[in-house]
Amino acid sequence: MPINPLPAIRRVVTSHDEEGNAKVWMDEEVENKSPPGFTDGVSFGLAWVTDSSPADCQTTVDGRTLPIGELTSEAGSVVRYVDMPPKHISPMHRTISLDYGFVLFGQLELSLPDGSKTLVKPGDVVVQRGTDHAWINPSDTEWARMVYVLLPSKPVVIEGKELPAKSIHK
Template sequence: MATIIPPTVDEQYSEPGVFTKFPGEGLPDIKRYITTHDKNGEGVFLPHDNGAHHSLMANGRGVQNIIYSTTGDQVDLEDDADMIRARDMQPGIHEPHGTVFRMIDFAPGVTSPLHRAMSIDYGTVIEGEFEIGLDSGETRIMRRGDVLVQRATVHQWTNLSPDKPARMLFVLLDVKPLKPINGKEISQDLGPLKHDFGADH
């Protein structure tokens, strides 16, 4: 199992990674299907695409695809308000009082920096094999179909393959602030990843 060593900013970003766009090289493109209602109130499909917001992460070591995002405790579907907002606004790592549906492609052998978002993350391995590591030193191996409920802990991801890309799918939900635990502040810290999430700059 990999030892958890937070990469320095220089190590993480000094040389360009292998990815230049979504999907990451070696991974399949996706189809995003969205439903709505026709003039008779019946369900219909909109034309499919592969997401509205794609951006490189960690200087090409990863690429994210924001599949959808929402705001508010109850999402406003009237006049397609939610779709317009999801199309026009790229969220940060998570959306305050909302949700983010995100896919991330990881280049071969990549380890993310240690980071914490103030969110619950539902993570599913779509392709490849990952190690999820926590700041305590605990780790788990996750394979295709394995799922994680990540509750605002400091963590990092490692694509365990030295020569194949890998893919994760996440749904992120906002959480209330946490009280300090034994004097330790529990707050958002994205480290070098803060540069990769538009609303968190």
């Protein structure tokens, strides 16, 4: 498995003290690990999860410990980093969510089932609205990182038929 050269992911979580003053509650590195079934070095780092919308900003629960589905939360938000090694191709998948994907490092191709590919670079955002898609790192040498904010959404319905989620696990 290739060694990931990208910098560690740090999360800084704020809160309030007893008098209502802002404070840093957590300042730590996010564990970045490969999901089951992936052997090429792709890794996920979970930064925060909420279990409701609107979110509870007074909870004393570390959001990273809240349960989620495969990738999303049915009731709240998920913030996840994904590091993709050179030549990585994700499976075609779909989530029942509205996803904001921001490119931080490298370049990626957003691949759709019709064969179209759209190159996205650092600073670009992809607004993924419940469509089938895959991610391709076209580089021979450069790793890529995206951070995603996933929000629950209504299912997409086409001609009276609800489009189902599709797993990233082949």
